[in-house]
Amino acid sequence: MRWLIVPGLAVVAAGCVSSGDITLLHREITDVSRQVENLGKESSGKQDLQAMSAKLADQNAEVLKSNADIQLELRQLRDQIQALQSNLDATNQRLGSLSAELAATRDKLAAAAPAPAPASSVPPAPPAGSPVAGQAPPKPAAGVLEPGQLYNAAYEDYLRGNFDLAIQGFSEYAKRYPTTDLADNALYWIGECYYSKKQFKEAIDAFTQLINTYKTSDKAAAALLKKGLAYLELGDRSQAVINLQYVLYEHPGTREAELARSRLAALGVKVK
Numbered sequence: 001m002r003w004l005i006v007p008g009l010a011v012v013a014a015g016c017v018s019s020g021d022i023t024l025l026h027r028e029i030t031d032v033s034r035q036v037e038n039l040g041k042e043s044s045g046k047q048d049l050q051a052m053s054a055k056l057a058d059q060n061a062e063v064l065k066s067n068a069d070i071q072l073e074l075r076q077l078r079d080q081i082q083a084l085q086s087n088l089d090a091t092n093q094r095l096g097s098l099s100a101e102l103a104a105t106r107d108k109l110a111a112a113a114p115a116p117a118p119a120s121s122v123p124p125a126p127p128a129g130s131p132v133a134g135q136a137p138p139k140p141a142a143g144v145l146e147p148g149q150l151y152n153a154a155y156e157d158y159l160r161g162n163f164d165l166a167i168q169g170f171s172e173y174a175k176r177y178p179t180t181d182l183a184d185n186a187l188y189w190i191g192e193c194y195y196s197k198k199q200f201k202e203a204i205d206a207f208t209q210l211i212n213t214y215k216t217s218d219k220a221a222a223a224l225l226k227k228g229l230a231y232l233e234l235g236d237r238s239q240a241v242i243n244l245q246y247v248l249y250e251h252p253g254t255r256e257a258e259l260a261r262s263r264l265a266a267l268g269v270k271v272k
Contacts, residue, residue, distance in 0.1 A: 147177050163193040184214035200230040221251035225260055241269055
């Protein structure tokens with residue numbers, strides 16, 4: 001800019017100032033002012049561009065962070081859905097077991113019912129010590145139930161949610177009749193009662209007793225599955241995984257194996 005102003009000043013200093021010189025001087029001053037203004041605009045434009053770039057960088061960072069948060073939430077929702085599906089499958093399996101158990105119990109009670117005495121024109125003589133005609137038969141001892149009655153009473157308590165009474169009934173049955181077909185089922189329902197009460201350690205003990213005592217029980221797969229789920233409720237992931245894997249290895253092709261596979265997948269455990 002200095003080189004533009006100096007000629008005009010030189011003309012004024014020389015004292016020979018004409019109207020043309022003044023016009024030229026004004027033009028030079030105007031050009032210098034325009035150049036200064038343009039430089040200011042360029043500088044302002046650069047600052048605006050830098051500010052815009054910084055703002056875009058911040059917005060990009062926000063978008064990336066939002067995407068990461070969304071991905072995390074989606075993974076969490078997927079895990080929750082898988083866990084809910086596993087719980088739903090377990091509930092369906094439990095309802096199926098209840099229906100099958102009830103049907104099996106009814107069949108066994110029907111088979112155990114005494115056959116009616118054959119018709120005869122002459123009634124047989126009563127055995128020694130039996131009541132004579134017109135007298136009421138002796139009543140059973142108070143508080144003593146037949147095996148089927150004891151089991152069914154405990155089972156009804158379980159269905160009604162009276163878990164403490166059900167535990168007492170099933171425990172009494174398992175103690176009195178350990179060699180019957182329903183003894184292993186009684187231990188299983190004891191474990192289910194404790195599981196429903198969220199007493200997971202006691203549930204694990206009951207399921208373990210069933211597995212160790214009745215190795216060929218048809219409830220062994222279900223007991224192993226619920227044992228693994230109980231460990232999971234206690235926060236013992238390693239024991240939960242071990243027991244769920246046992247279901248796959250020892251009871252392949254069962255419904256319990258499919259439920260165990262689904263739960264292991266939800267835990268991020270790869271299984272063959």
